[in-house]
Amino acid sequence: MLISDIEHYLQEDLGFNDVSCTLVPDMEVHAVIFAKEDCTLAGLDIARSFFDYLGINAETEYDQGNTIREGDVIFSLRGSSVSILRAERVVLNFLGHLCGIATLTRKCVNIVRNFSDAKIACTRKTTPGIREHEKMAVIAGGGDPHRFNLSDAVMIKDNHIKMMGIESAVGSARKRASFTQKIEVEVESTEDALLAARLGADIIMLDNMDPGTVIETMAALKKASVPENIVIEVSGGIGPENLEEYAKTGVHVISMGSLIHQARWVDISLEFLS
Missing domain, CATH: 3.20.20.70 (Aldolase class I)
Structure with a gap:
């Protein structure tokens, strides 16, 4: 994803007076992104673009198109607490939407096969x-x-x-x-x-x-x-x-x-x- 696009999406979500994300101490933390239902993965590259831009270390054992189960950890994150909070909603929105498309597509492909x-x-x-x-x-x-x-x-x-x-x-x-x-x-x-x-x-x-x-x-x-x-x-x-x-x-x-x-x-x- 282009840096200009990343900045546009972040600006849309953060606005000009982001008090919410700066309420917490800015410190090194460990966080995970996980699925709350079975799905087919998509949008991992987009998520990583946001993490890289914000200096968040993100590790995953999965690739695009992999099927995961409820509770599986998609990303393990380490980095600034403020940065992770700022990435959270935009990344989850992209992942939720795109994994939904991939999951429905996989269902339809399996029906036809x-x-x-x-x-x-x-x-x-x-x-x-x-x-x-x-x-x-x-x-x-x-x-x-x-x-x-x-x-x-x-x-x-x-x-x-x-x-x-x-x-x-x-x-x-x-x-x-x-x-x-x-x-x-x-x-x-x-x-x-x-x-x-x-x-x-x-x-x-x-x-x-x-x-x-x-x-x-x-x-x-x-x-x-x-x-x-x-x-x-x-x-x-x-x-x-x-x-x-x-x-x-x-x-x-x-x-x-x-x-x-x-x-x-x-x-x-x-x-x-x-």
């Missing part, structure tokens, strides 16, 4: 300012980050199609996109999926289709001898409760905005030992 090799991916439905960290948490949970931003790939969505039509939109994308950028087309019907395939889309997203319609569309694409290198993705209204049905459809990618915007924070705490 029982039925297929489909990738579980997130979307651009992220918190402004911390997208990079949220997507890295998805990776820690075993998921795929999808596009980090609009420049990573060209996605032709429903509003593009309403204004231009699929043919014009794909044609324009072919002219303007770099050879390194894949072109993805979002479709809502089997007919449009077949059209997108004929137009040479690299990725076809089946948007807001129920599992039965997805199966029918996959069969139609196979019957039409669509090239095997075309990636078929499904998205829209998918969560842990219906993920199993989508995992059985044969798609290559299942993208879920819920990995981030419905992830519950993990309960993580800090305690002084001496």
Whole structure:
């Protein structure tokens, strides 16, 4: 994390008259950060950035993506009591949020693995300012980050199609996109999926289709001898409760905005030992 970002987050939390953290004697102390529930770890690098900036020695035996149990110590800390108090809330907020995303992602990946090799991916439905960290948490949970931003790939969505039509939109994308950028087309019907395939889309997203319609569309694409290198993705209204049905459809990618915007924070705490 950039020093400017670290300072911004600390300033947001500390303000200009931090009496709370300076009430205690500034002395060398030992503290631990521990999980109060089972979870998958993410955000360890961010936590360490704050500890390094504040001169706190932080030791951990874990890596990103490790699964830990309730009561496990994530970090053992030694340093200034004032500095540890000042790092506490910002670090716990990042860890709680990002471990929540990683934990939900791991749960979804495990559900899908029982039925297929489909990738579980997130979307651009992220918190402004911390997208990079949220997507890295998805990776820690075993998921795929999808596009980090609009420049990573060209996605032709429903509003593009309403204004231009699929043919014009794909044609324009072919002219303007770099050879390194894949072109993805979002479709809502089997007919449009077949059209997108004929137009040479690299990725076809089946948007807001129920599992039965997805199966029918996959069969139609196979019957039409669509090239095997075309990636078929499904998205829209998918969560842990219906993920199993989508995992059985044969798609290559299942993208879920819920990995981030419905992830519950993990309960993580800090305690002084001496």
